Amino acid sequence: MSKLDMPKRFGEFGGQFVPETLMNALIELEREYIKVKNDENFQNEYKYYVKEYSGRPTPLYFAKNLTEKLGGGKIYLKREDLNHTGAHKINNVIGQVLLARRMGKKRIIAETGAGQHGVATATICAMFGLECEVYMGEEDVERQSLNVFKMRLLGATVNSVASGTATLKDATNEAIRDWVTNVENTFYVIGSVVGPHPYPTMVRDFQRIIGDEVKEQIFQKEGRNPDYLIACVGGGSNAMGLFYPFVQEKDIKIYGVEAGGLGVDTDKHAATLSKGSIGVIHGMMTYLLQDEYGQITPVHSISAGLDYPGIGPEHAYYHSIGRVKYEAINDDEAVNAFQYLTKVEGIIPALESSHAVAYLMKLAPNTKKDDIIVLNLSGRGDKDINAILNVIGGTKNEK
């Protein structure tokens, strides 16, 4: 068996619940990842592309209007929406595709929900001239047709997945099935801190640049750590990226915001930690939404990126030890926050990030004036304009 160089579990969560056919591939991936983690050349290459290609560091913007309106602590927005392709997803894709190149893999596969991870993967594959196939649930293909078209323009093949509930969960199953079939020439770029070890750790490491930058930026602006961190959580990669560098600082209050859908007491939500129980999904032991027999139950969120019945195992761990508080925000609150931030700051947030903004709107008024709050604005809302139009109609400003 492989040497345990890197923990496979976060407390009881994580692990490698995958078919035997994939085990040696995961062991090889872990070995190669440990190598590049400590390789200065690789780290420099990663830093080069996230800077020159994606535009990092992203600003830590002091949201003056929002701060004044909400009447509590000082609010800073970490502008991940200003990354190339419009979200934090590209940080991780750059890391994983650089690793795939090192490992000599010529074919890249990915799963996607809203399409952001798919677009980011198709983009990096276009730049490096790699073959790219993206799995996307049939329902999401319809909801996010613009992103599908973008991926095709970028040269990727988009496979519409009709099995199960035809959303992100099923796209992930299908990507795993592809990987089991083509494991020797294919690298599976997972889009969040989910899946079998070493993915949750590796994706976290490629996303922690968010929190590392915040640490530096907030010291320049305020000379100290923030008091509150807020981020939305689907699988949980943007949240983990922000939280991880701060998680040892016990005084910082950390909030992860899940999708409450139509309400956590209905059967239409994706609030995994608020309502879920422990089980196995996509190769990991974690919290998930399931029935009494362990069948994974259909989830709902207005935001396709949070429409996921599981959550990264490290989040499950922080939840179980009480380090991070996880709260749920409903569809209507997110839609309201989407419009609020757009009007107040002139920043159109992704519907995913709007969940974090909605929680901020509840939290900030109860904080002290000299508190510092950092919210991870994980993506921009261009992709969601149609969804919002459908919900509120086009007449909002005319009344």
Added chain:
Amino acid sequence: MKSRISEKFNTLREKNEKALITYITSGDPDLDTTLNLVLAMEKAGADIVELGIPYSDPLADGPVIQRAAQRALKAGTNIDSIFGMVSKIREKTELPLVFLLYFNTIHRYGIKRFLEKCQNSGVDGLIIPDLPLEERRELNEVMKDYPIDLITLVAPTSEDRIREIVLDAEGFVYCISSKGVTGTRDRFEIDLSNFINKVKKYTTTPLAIGFGISNKEAIKNLKGLCDGLIVGSAIVEKIEKGIKEEAVEDQVFNFVSELHEAID
């Protein structure tokens, strides 16, 4: 205590015969049919039957078995009703029965409670495609107290892992014919015999080959390599066809009879 599975392989070995292992999904299209199919397959010559436990997210399965699971779940099948059906089968036959299921089903039910029910209803073995060596220790510990075999899977990609996987193997070793998920395929691993010989080096437990074996020809070609052959998706396809033509049992009986002829 010798399990029904080991006894079956011993009997077959003495007669110099190979085991025909057939798979169907429990509750596809309903549990009464499953019960009848098990008995029909036994009559047609199946030596061991694998009962799939329908799951919402069967990531090691191809489209045919995915559809079967959907049909079974839609019919309201759950693990409790399946245990009930197994008890009924046990009133009629000593045929070895093996569950093929995903680990979350066991985890959610509670490992001990699950194994109790397996023992009481008469399940002889478990195949869990998403529980590799590294994750099976907890279950292994508990299973020592039960007369149920944990059947391990080895893949053509297992290589240096084979030795440890088959150490203490129980019942039979499930050798995956080729990369990929369940379902019929035209070609197997080019060096399948190489792979099987590697596995043989490390264990005396019977070896059965599965994944993609769909017809008489494949059985004839492969039976010399191992102690048993597993046919799954091809049978489930007959069920699918049989549902449309309202002749599920005939379709399956005839097909398994053909396979049995080929293996003898």
